[in-house]
Amino acid sequence: MSPSETPAISFRELRMEFPRRRSRPLVALEALTLDVAPGQVFGLLGPNGSGKTTSVNLLCGLLRSTGGTVLVEGIDVRDDVTAVRERLGVVPQETALYNDLSADENLTFHARLYGVPRAQRRTRVNEVLELVGLAERRGDRVGTYSGGMQRRLALARALLTQPGVVVLDEPTLGVDVQSRAALWERVRRIASDGGTVLLTTNYMEEAQALADNLAILDHGTLIAEGTPDELRGRLGRTFIDVRGSRPDPGWSSCPASRGSPGATASPQCPRTEPPPPSAPSSTGSPSTTPGPP
Numbered sequence: 579m580s581p582s583e584t585p586a587i588s589f590r591e592l593r594m595e596f597p598r599r600r601s602r603p604l605v606a607l608e609a610l611t612l613d614v615a616p617g618q619v620f621g622l623l624g625p626n627g628s629g630k631t632t633s634v635n636l637l638c639g640l641l642r643s644t645g646g647t648v649l650v651e652g653i654d655v656r657d658d659v660t661a662v663r664e665r666l667g668v669v670p671q672e673t674a675l676y677n678d679l680s681a682d683e684n685l686t687f688h689a690r691l692y693g694v695p696r697a698q699r700r701t702r703v704n705e706v707l708e709l710v711g712l713a714e715r716r717g718d719r720v721g722t723y724s725g726g727m728q729r730r731l732a733l734a735r736a737l738l739t740q741p742g743v744v745v746l747d748e749p750t751l752g753v754d755v756q757s758r759a760a761l762w763e764r765v766r767r768i769a770s771d772g773g774t775v776l777l778t779t780n781y782m783e784e785a786q787a788l789a790d791n792l793a794i795l796d797h798g799t800l801i802a803e804g805t806p807d808e809l810r811g812r813l814g815r816t817f818i819d820v821r822g823s824r825p826d827p828g829w830s831s832c833p834a835s836r837g838s839p840g841a842t843a844s845p846q847c848p849r850t851e852p853p854p855p856s857a858p859s860s861t862g863s864p865s866t867t868p869g870p871p
């Protein structure tokens with residue numbers, strides 16, 4: 579990103595504490611500073627509880643930070659949350675679709691709610707349904723959709739208003755291999771059309787497959803940042819292993835930067851990640867594969 583370019587997203591010394599009843603506040607984010615350049619796919623990678631969703635919620639103005647700032651295309655979320663939301667298309671972890679309505683009805687309702695001009699609504703709904711590959715199922719009740727289809731529909735909903743910045747919070751969690759491949763392709767297409775994407779994920783493979791740049795969070799702290807190649811080069815390894823101080827069975831982890839707090843290298847460390855979209859899978863759930871020799 580050139581120094582004169584305004585970042586699509588900018589986190590500056592962002593801090594978030596959650597009060598607790600009988601103990602000190604929980605620090606979910608600690609002085610997070612990073613920039614996402616326009617047109618980039620940026621991956622925010624980390625284990626459960628590392629602060630990814632908190633970052634997204636602060637970005638959308640759903641939470642108010644304890645310190646620091648978040649800017650979207652130069653606008654401070656605290657100054658003008660409406661202007662920020664107009665620029666964002668968000669796919670949250672919980673898709674929050676209307677199960678009794680069809681995909682078409684969900685999207686049309688959302689388009690009305692978010693001020694897509696009446697004359698453009700039908701065209702936009704058709705475009706986004708095509709984009710996520712759901713045009714043929716448009717009339718079906720969303721309650722009958724698979725999890726992956728619901729995620730694709732949530733992505734379609736986020737794209738209705740043609741946002742400059744798309745935020746995806748763990749878009750392929752619990753999604754089967756085919757749907758994951760379809761979602762990855764859509765994300766790549768958003769970026770090739772000039773959009774900016776911020777993607778949170780537990781999966782190193784997903785981050786490597788999609789992201790131009792990666793930031794790795796652990797316990798609310800940024801422990802490494804760079805392109806997937808830089809991170810690999812810095813470590814001289816084929817994948818990154820981040821370990822938190824608490825064991826987390828759902829995420830095996832990997833050393834992101836030697837010498838960083840909480841990061842350790844272990845050639846024997848197993849990794850948990852989804853199989854590649856082309857690989858066969860009987861369950862579609864993340865598989866555990868051995869680390870490199």
Ligand SMILES: Nc1ncnc2c1ncn2[C@@H]1O[C@H](COP(=O)(O)OP(=O)(O)OP(=O)(O)O)[C@@H](O)[C@H]1O
Pocket residue numbers: 596604605606624625626627628629630631632633780
């Ligand atoms: N509303 C809240 N009140 C209290 N604590 C919270 C709240 N939201 C998040 N936290 C805590 O903040 C920390 C970061 O949570 P967050 O949801 O941001 O993690 P995450 O990286 O998105 O995890 P996951 O991969 O499981 O979605 C966790 O310890 C969590 O318990």
